[in-house]
Amino acid sequence: MIRTWRYFSLPVGLCVLLVGCGGGDGNFGVVRGVVTLDGEPVPNAEVVFVPKEGGRFSKAKTNDAGEYVLIYSASKAGAIVGIHEVRVTTGVETPSGKIVNETIPAKYNAEGFVEKEVQPGNNVIDVQLTSG
DSSP, rough: OOOHHHHHHHHHHHHHHHHTOOOOOOGGGEEEEEEEEEEEEEETTTEEETTHHHHOOOOEEOOTTTTEEHHHHEEEEEEEEEEEEEEOOOEEEOTTSSSOOOOGGGTTTTTOOOEEEEEEEEEEOEEEEEOO
């Protein structure tokens, strides 16, 4: 009886642990896209997706063509499925705490965000910003 319980409890315990950690791929989407400002690609911008329902954020850096691929962790690309607050910035914080070199309007970072939805699987989410 004890031996049977031991062999039964190990697989059940592992299943509970894996489900509890949210490790299922159905909760994730791979996200890539292009960031533009007034129709022009935005190079060297930081793109951050913050899930509205809570959870870890994902982020990326755009290349010279404004293209990005979100990173969730060192070993996982993508973002949690659901609605996200998306913030974009090119600003750099100085040691005194001042933001310099910001080319993106504050309504997309310091004062606001864009909402985008991540679906399971592969997502192409372009972030089209305007200066007006």
